[in-house]
Amino acid sequence: MSSVQVPILEARDLTKQYVVGDHAVEALRGVSLSVAPGEFVAFMGPSGSGKSTLLQILGGLDRPTSGHVVLEGRDISGLTDTEATRLRRESTGFVFQFFNLIPLLDVRENVGLPFTIAGTDPTRGELRDRVQAAIDAVDLTGKERNRPDQLSAGEQQRVAVARALVTRPALVLADEPTGNLDFATGTEVLEVLLRSCHEQGQTIVLVTHDAKAAAYADRVFVFVDGRVGDEIVLGRRAEHSATPLIARLAQLGL
Amino acid sequence: MRSLASLAWRSLAARRLRTILTVLGVALGVAVFFATQTTNATLDAAVDTTVTQLVGRADLRVEAFAEAGLSAGSLDAIRKTPGVRDVAPTLERRTFLVTDVGPSGDPVTVLGIDPATDRSIRDTTLVRGVDLAPDTQRSVLVTEALARDRGLDLGSIVTFYGTGAPIDFRVIGIVEGDGPIPAVFGRTAWIALPAAQELFGTASVTTADVTVARGATVDGVASGLEAAITTEPYVLVRPAEIAAGMRDSTADIRTTLALVAAVVLFVGAFLIFNTLSMTVAERVREVGLLRAAGATRRQIGSLFLLQAAVVGVLGAILGALGGVALAAVVVGFLHQVEGLTVSGVTVRPADLAFALALGVLVTVVAASEPAWRASRLSPVEALRSRVDPSVGMRAQLRWLIAIAVVVGIGGIALLPGGLASGARLLGPVLVYCVLLVAALASPFLLRPLGRLASIPFGWFFRTETRLIRGVLTRDPARTALTVGALAIGLAMVVAVASVGSLSRAAASAWITDVVPGSTVVTSIRPIAADEGIADQLAAIPGVEHVTPVGTFDVALQPRSGASPYRVPAAAVSGAAMLGDGRLTFVSGDRASALAKLDAGGTAIVPRSLADRLGIGLGDTLRLGFGDAVTDLAVTGIVEHTFPAPDGETVLVSWSDATTSFGALGADFYAIRYAAGAPPDAPASVATTARQLALQPTSLDEIRGQAEGAVGRLFGLFDAIAIIAVLIAGLGIVNTLTMSVVERVREIGILRATGLTRAQAWRMVMVESGILGIAGAIIGVVSGLVIGAIMLLTQGGRIAWIADAPWTTIVVVAVIGVAVAMLAAAYPARVASRVSIVRAVRGE
Numbered sequence A: 001m002s003s004v005q006v007p008i009l010e011a012r013d014l015t016k017q018y019v020v021g022d023h024a025v026e027a028l029r030g031v032s033l034s035v036a037p038g039e040f041v042a043f044m045g046p047s048g049s050g051k052s053t054l055l056q057i058l059g060g061l062d063r064p065t066s067g068h069v070v071l072e073g074r075d076i077s078g079l080t081d082t083e084a085t086r087l088r089r090e091s092t093g094f095v096f097q098f099f100n101l102i103p104l105l106d107v108r109e110n111v112g113l114p115f116t117i118a119g120t121d122p123t124r125g126e127l128r129d130r131v132q133a134a135i136d137a138v139d140l141t142g143k144e145r146n147r148p149d150q151l152s153a154g155e156q157q158r159v160a161v162a163r164a165l166v167t168r169p170a171l172v173l174a175d176e177p178t179g180n181l182d183f184a185t186g187t188e189v190l191e192v193l194l195r196s197c198h199e200q201g202q203t204i205v206l207v208t209h210d211a212k213a214a215a216y217a218d219r220v221f222v223f224v225d226g227r228v229g230d231e232i233v234l235g236r237r238a239e240h241s242a243t244p245l246i247a248r249l250a251q252l253g254l
Numbered sequence B: 001m002r003s004l005a006s007l008a009w010r011s012l013a014a015r016r017l018r019t020i021l022t023v024l025g026v027a028l029g030v031a032v033f034f035a036t037q038t039t040n041a042t043l044d045a046a047v048d049t050t051v052t053q054l055v056g057r058a059d060l061r062v063e064a065f066a067e068a069g070l071s072a073g074s075l076d077a078i079r080k081t082p083g084v085r086d087v088a089p090t091l092e093r094r095t096f097l098v099t100d101v102g103p104s105g106d107p108v109t110v111l112g113i114d115p116a117t118d119r120s121i122r123d124t125t126l127v128r129g130v131d132l133a134p135d136t137q138r139s140v141l142v143t144e145a146l147a148r149d150r151g152l153d154l155g156s157i158v159t160f161y162g163t164g165a166p167i168d169f170r171v172i173g174i175v176e177g178d179g180p181i182p183a184v185f186g187r188t189a190w191i192a193l194p195a196a197q198e199l200f201g202t203a204s205v206t207t208a209d210v211t212v213a214r215g216a217t218v219d220g221v222a223s224g225l226e227a228a229i230t231t232e233p234y235v236l237v238r239p240a241e242i243a244a245g246m247r248d249s250t251a252d253i254r255t256t257l258a259l260v261a262a263v264v265l266f267v268g269a270f271l272i273f274n275t276l277s278m279t280v281a282e283r284v285r286e287v288g289l290l291r292a293a294g295a296t297r298r299q300i301g302s303l304f305l306l307q308a309a310v311v312g313v314l315g316a317i318l319g320a321l322g323g324v325a326l327a328a329v330v331v332g333f334l335h336q337v338e339g340l341t342v343s344g345v346t347v348r349p350a351d352l353a354f355a356l357a358l359g360v361l362v363t364v365v366a367a368s369e370p371a372w373r374a375s376r377l378s379p380v381e382a383l384r385s386r387v388d389p390s391v392g393m394r395a396q397l398r399w400l401i402a403i404a405v406v407v408g409i410g411g412i413a414l415l416p417g418g419l420a421s422g423a424r425l426l427g428p429v430l431v432y433c434v435l436l437v438a439a440l441a442s443p444f445l446l447r448p449l450g451r452l453a454s455i456p457f458g459w460f461f462r463t464e465t466r467l468i469r470g471v472l473t474r475d476p477a478r479t480a481l482t483v484g485a486l487a488i489g490l491a492m493v494v495a496v497a498s499v500g501s502l503s504r505a506a507a508s509a510w511i512t513d514v515v516p517g518s519t520v521v522t523s524i525r526p527i528a529a530d531e532g533i534a535d536q537l538a539a540i541p542g543v544e545h546v547t548p549v550g551t552f553d554v555a556l557q558p559r560s561g562a563s564p565y566r567v568p569a570a571a572v573s574g575a576a577m578l579g580d581g582r583l584t585f586v587s588g589d590r591a592s593a594l595a596k597l598d599a600g601g602t603a604i605v606p607r608s609l610a611d612r613l614g615i616g617l618g619d620t621l622r623l624g625f626g627d628a629v630t631d632l633a634v635t636g637i638v639e640h641t642f643p644a645p646d647g648e649t650v651l652v653s654w655s656d657a658t659t660s661f662g663a664l665g666a667d668f669y670a671i672r673y674a675a676g677a678p679p680d681a682p683a684s685v686a687t688t689a690r691q692l693a694l695q696p697t698s699l700d701e702i703r704g705q706a707e708g709a710v711g712r713l714f715g716l717f718d719a720i721a722i723i724a725v726l727i728a729g730l731g732i733v734n735t736l737t738m739s740v741v742e743r744v745r746e747i748g749i750l751r752a753t754g755l756t757r758a759q760a761w762r763m764v765m766v767e768s769g770i771l772g773i774a775g776a777i778i779g780v781v782s783g784l785v786i787g788a789i790m791l792l793t794q795g796g797r798i799a800w801i802a803d804a805p806w807t808t809i810v811v812v813a814v815i816g817v818a819v820a821m822l823a824a825a826y827p828a829r830v831a832s833r834v835s836i837v838r839a840v841r842g843e
């Protein structure tokens, strides 16, 4: 399905070097891929294979050493900090593994944060409804007034997802959002992401090392040593058993 | 790593900025403290020098009480008194130098001396020329200061105004320095006694300095003199009494300096406490590891104490150096304000030791609570990520009180007279308590004040203000201490500035309240009523009224039977004062008191004297002059009367003054102009006055001088108080930097969600601005309370609440916010540079 549409996100020959002391670490060694609108893709691979680095570059948090990222038809690889900030505000939403929420703010305030930062008031009018809708969408209705420390780990991650979704960004990027969660709570988070993809047509990039999580995706990129080692197309389906994916991975010797 | 101690070093080195700021804070505190000690020592030395210059090696000084002075007969009697060795008579008068335009410039003090005897008890160093010889008639010595001031050199001719025709003198010698007379800014000249007596038309002298012969006692000679001098009223003073009097005159300055210094140190202690607390909070994990590896509680505690001690020692040494420089500035300033003869800054080793010790002690005591907190951390807790080693309210209270005690002791050591200063202790102690209460109340005030302060910021920076909501109260103890320190510094600035501006206004209002006219012409000698000078002045077109005022001293006999003491008095015309609407009556009826005054037998008493002696309306004032005693009925008590060097004058009638108190005439005239006076009337008065050898001064000039003197002094105090604000600023840098470092992850999330660098920067600036406003509010309120206390305990009254010093308040609020924002510049930069990628990376 991806080949027919104009891709919403394209990475072309991305490399990234980190200079640590006097030697360079090659985190990405030429990554090219494209993601179609409304697609749910997952990045898998061993720790240190460059998944997070790629995700950060795709979302405008960091810049590649070389290569290009095209988001919604716009090359974002050479943006200034201010332009990149604007991009983050308008076009991307992030979910991290740890520490996604501001401890002092309650659920509603955390979810409304992107609006607050943009200088609009999320407690009024249409924005207020959108915040509420995002909270409802992640099944946290009734917990609007809770602070992060009054929520379970899974609930906290769902708040983070709601915040990433509330601006209806072109792209939601999630870096091991379930890495810290047990299976059941992790599933809740993934279900929320999946629903937004299926029901709202949200494009999602998920980084995970867990095949059960990756099984929610339409497509899985397997990273090895800073490169895309393999691409596994799972297609859109009603049921998300990890068995076929695990079988494929085993085939690949992973 | 050889020992645990080197961990302290490394920790200091790792947080270089924080260490430097903290050392600087301690150094500033110690510098101000040491400067105050050194100023006190220098003033003491200056008093000794001044007294030595004034009386030389004399053991006793006989001072004429009345303007008539000591006659030749009295001098003879003094010389013949058993046990008296040398007698050096002096005729001291103030006069003017004559130039083409008549008498001009500031008054000059002329000392008529007998060169032979004078040099036997006083050393005078000439920088050029030769000394007066006993037979020199028309020669004069001038001070370097006067020579510089008036462009004089050896051979110059100086013309002095006297009672007769002006007389020319040739300058034959230049005397080193400022001369012996304090508070005249060196404008002193010496001529031979006979020449002086000729110049001023008298056969008397004003003082006779006496040395006691070997074998005789000072007390013995004193009683011998009392028996011998019978013709004129006089007082006998000893050099120690003169010195005590001079020390007394600087006591208020010293008290205020001591207070400000203690407050600066107090604020320094806040900085140390806060910094150490942050260090403990940051190093919780490290402490856990050390404890797990077998470090004892004691080792952990000493680790942090050691770190504080290093900061304390470095800061104290740096501060001592800075203190000497600061003392030089302060002393240079006081030299001008008080007219004391100061030669160099006196550094006493004991002061140095005390300042160093106090600096280290304050640092260690301030650090003891955080160190203790660190040692109490449970290793298991510390190794887990979620421990909160923030300051508890209780701990904060304990700490504040401990610090207040240590700093308080230091502050008392600075007071003139130390613990023995009695009533003078009350003011500083009260001020101290207010500051303590303000500091203790800060945590509770922070939330409401922070909310209030964020309102104005919300108008301009809505996003940033929303984002920091709650941040301020996250660690209320830490934030509160920062705000508290700022508030204390600002409070001192407000207090000093408001007392200063009120004193200035009071000095000015006082003059307006008592001087019946808008020009004052001053005479160098008492002018008798029959000389017709008042009439000549009154004849000038536009002059409506001329009021003669004579000043002299009387001996007041307290009712308790204690020995009489000298009180300044002034002869005035009740009718003139009545017509001019001057004098504010506290009790008694203005009209009848002033109307009755001219008939004699009554007196009007200044409130300050009435309060001191418990005098009420209708009481009898027993005033002695020589052997005679006159009883005057008190018919009124007024807010203020004419100021004299040692208090305010008792107002009496001209008739009593001339018949009972030896007053010879007017010392100045107050001139009032008619409503439609020609605009050049003051100029005509000035010209005529100069022709009559009188010095004209407008009321505005007098007010300006009075305000200027007060203003300079309080300006100095304020400058020192600002140092406390600076230290608080250093504290803000530390606290905000810490708070940014702690929030790196939050800032990372915010940046990932679309916060720009500029917004991150502004966020910290707004946070600091809110702290600044909160500090300014607490500071201004407690500053006004402290100002009131300072005023009350120094004999003032609060009539000024109505006209609160608004300018000061606004300026201080602006300073507070500005210091806070400036201090935020660095942490704000740190916040704007947070690397998102690193901040959001897993643990």
Ligand SMILES: Nc1ncnc2c1ncn2[C@@H]1O[C@H](COP(=O)(O)OP(=O)(O)O)[C@@H](O)[C@H]1O
Pocket (backbone or CB within 6 Å): A018, A019, A020, A025, A026, A027, A045, A046, A047, A048, A049, A050, A051, A052, A053, A054
């Ligand atoms: N800021 C950085 N500085 C230096 N090296 C880094 C940095 N971030 C990542 N790396 C290195 O780049 C490689 C890829 O890291 P990362 O993208 O985090 O991998 P993954 O998310 O797949 O575990 C690793 O070797 C890692 O150590």
Ligand SMILES: [Mg+2]
Pocket (backbone or CB within 6 Å): A051, A052, A053
């Ligand atoms: Mg990763």
